[in-house]
Amino acid sequence: MRFTSLLLTLTLAIGSLSVQASYTLETVADDLNYPWSIAFLPEGDYLVAMRSGEVRRISAQGVISPALEGLPDSYVLSQGGYFDITLDPNFANNQRIYLSFAYGTPEQNGTRIVSGRLNGDRVENVTPIFTVAPLKDTAVHYGGKMLFLLDGTLVMTTGDGFEYREAAQDTFNLMGKIIRINSDGSIPADNPYASNGLGNAAVWSYGHRNPQGLVLDKATGRLYSHEHGAKGGDELNLVKPDTNYGWPAVTKGVNYSGAYVSPLRSAPGIEEPLTYWDPSIGASGLAIYDGAAFPNWQGKLFIGALVDEEVRMLTLSEGKVTDEQAMFSEIGARIRDVRTGPDGMLYLLTDSEQGKVIRVVPTSDPVNQATLSAATTIMQGQQP
Amino acid sequence: MIKTTYSFVGAVLAAYTLGATFVSQGNIASVVALGFEVSGAQRLDAAVHDLLNMTDIYLALVTVSLLIGLPAAFAVVRKKPHLRMLGYVLAGFVAMVTMPVIMKLVLGLSGIAPTRTIVGLLAQGIAGGVGGYLFCRLSAPSADR
Numbered sequence: 001m002r003f004t005s006l007l008l009t010l011t012l013a014i015g016s017l018s019v020q021a022s023y024t025l026e027t028v029a030d031d032l033n034y035p036w037s038i039a040f041l042p043e044g045d046y047l048v049a050m051r052s053g054e055v056r057r058i059s060a061q062g063v064i065s066p067a068l069e070g071l072p073d074s075y076v077l078s079q080g081g082y083f084d085i086t087l088d089p090n091f092a093n094n095q096r097i098y099l100s101f102a103y104g105t106p107e108q109n110g111t112r113i114v115s116g117r118l119n120g121d122r123v124e125n126v127t128p129i130f131t132v133a134p135l136k137d138t139a140v141h142y143g144g145k146m147l148f149l150l151d152g153t154l155v156m157t158t159g160d161g162f163e164y165r166e167a168a169q170d171t172f173n174l175m176g177k178i179i180r181i182n183s184d185g186s187i188p189a190d191n192p193y194a195s196n197g198l199g200n201a202a203v204w205s206y207g208h209r210n211p212q213g214l215v216l217d218k219a220t221g222r223l224y225s226h227e228h229g230a231k232g233g234d235e236l237n238l239v240k241p242d243t244n245y246g247w248p249a250v251t252k253g254v255n256y257s258g259a260y261v262s263p264l265r266s267a268p269g270i271e272e273p274l275t276y277w278d279p280s281i282g283a284s285g286l287a288i289y290d291g292a293a294f295p296n297w298q299g300k301l302f303i304g305a306l307v308d309e310e311v312r313m314l315t316l317s318e319g320k321v322t323d324e325q326a327m328f329s330e331i332g333a334r335i336r337d338v339r340t341g342p343d344g345m346l347y348l349l350t351d352s353e354q355g356k357v358i359r360v361v362p363t364s365d366p367v368n369q370a371t372l373s374a375a376t377t378i379m380q381g382q383q384p
Numbered sequence: 385m386i387k388t389t390y391s392f393v394g395a396v397l398a399a400y401t402l403g404a405t406f407v408s409q410g411n412i413a414s415v416v417a418l419g420f421e422v423s424g425a426q427r428l429d430a431a432v433h434d435l436l437n438m439t440d441i442y443l444a445l446v447t448v449s450l451l452i453g454l455p456a457a458f459a460v461v462r463k464k465p466h467l468r469m470l471g472y473v474l475a476g477f478v479a480m481v482t483m484p485v486i487m488k489l490v491l492g493l494s495g496i497a498p499t500r501t502i503v504g505l506l507a508q509g510i511a512g513g514v515g516g517y518l519f520c521r522l523s524a525p526s527a528d529r
Contacts, residue, residue, distance in 0.1 A: 078492075138492055162493050163500060169418045249420045257496055258437035259407050262415045263422060263430040 028357040035355040037084040051081035070123040075102040083144030108135040129185030136161040145214035157211035165248040171199025180204040192242035207245035213286030229253030232278030246270040275321040282306030285337035291344025304335030391522035399515030406507035408434040410498025453479025476516025481509040
């Protein structure tokens with residue numbers, strides 16, 4: 001495993017508060033060019049998709065492969081590039097992976113999903129299965145987060161393209177939506193507008209701005225997303241089909257000019273966010289911790305913060321956010337993605353030209369202690 | 385010089401007030417077009433809010449626009465005094481239309497949302513034109529006022 005050279009121990013003794021198990025931050029891999037998302041392969045390797053337009057395979061030991069071959073070119077500019085990467089629920093048998101990315105040209109671009117078969121450091125039979133329409137001429141607000149629901153369908157967030165924010169309210173337009181498709185790109189028959197003519201058949205929910213976090217609570221089947229507001233107004237939502245989340249007609253944020261996007265902060269028929277952030281934190285990446293390594297974190301939501309350079313840990317109770325705490329600010333980097341790994345550890349991706357994959361492990365875990373003895377990058381902290 | 389300065393400040397304030405109001409109502413027009421109701425009180429509240437909260441970026445942009453446009457007009461007006469009114473009004477109009485166009489060309493995005501439409505763009509021009517008109521009136525020699 002490859003670790004770089006830094007040792008930082010944070011000793012926290014806070015009055016009469018009881019001391020709880022502490023965590024350690026391990027750098028699994030670094031020098032990654034704007035890593036955007038991570039997928040965990042069954043044998044312990046990782047696939048990391050980078051906005052720079054490449055996917056690299058990182059071995060369990062931290063060895064970074066050359067860019068995977070066989071994947072399509074991306075429109076890499078501003079916020080455009082490769083976005084999310086995920087494995088087929090039946091990956092063990094079919095080795096299929098799914099990649100969302102910015103496709104097209106400066107004049108005509110949009111978010112596309114391709115699927116292919118992973119074979120070592122190569123992806124074969126790569127096929128586009130879905131492209132957001134209409135294409136646009138801006139290089140921002142692509143959405144691009146995706147995951148498989150328990151029923152095997154694939155959901156993906158799409159952005160409003162910034163210049164086309166009203167499209168988020170148009171159910172026939174795929175911008176500013178969460179869409180739901182089958183793994184081959186076909187449309188599930190039980191989508192809200194699959195057959196009633198009231199919208200595009202792929203639309204699951206609408207009124208989104210630029211959702212950059214998506215997670216499924218496997219215990220309840222609930223789907224959560226968060227999205228970037230304009231100036232203030234980042235919000236966390238419980239995603240339900242055929243539901244309007246308001247953008248741009250109803251929002252807590254304002255334009256960057258300072259003017260209202262809309263004077264409406266709530267309205268009949270508009271789903272209220274579970275919580276929102278004003279000022280914006282630059283929410284990016286979303287995980288529900290369901291590992292065993294940190295019992296105190298079970299069921300909590302972890303949200304990366306690009307602007308605040310930390311992670312927010314949210315406690316949900318009866319559908320409401322009851323607590324929020326800032327974590328991992330000692331990393332001092334924009335956090336692009338947060339995931340729970342199959343090993344029960346929390347994984348963070350930092351957003352820079354020298355981006356990192358960071359693994360959060362409990363220092364009290366003797367197995368990890370053994371691993372850490374070989375590590376050269378260790379940052380220790382204390383969990384709330 | 386003092387007269388020119390307060391004339392310019394007056395022009396900027398007029399263009400800002402009118403321009404911000406156009407932005408405010410332009411944004412609301414987009415919301416209404418989506419099928420949402422916005423009451424008169426909400427419109428008024430939005431206008432006041434926007435007027436008070438667009439000072440960071442928009443006021444600076446208006447100031448810079450007129451700081452370029454009005455001196456350019458002055459250079460013409462000095463040689464063609466009979467074009468004084470037209471020159472300043474036109475300069476204000478062009479300056480305020482050019483500002484969002486340049487932003488779009490440079491950033492690829494519209495910093496002032498209503499200027500995505502031709503009506504919203506022309507509304508900014510009108511605000512600039514009013515600013516130019518005010519500058520013309522306030523800076524005019526006493527006998528001409």
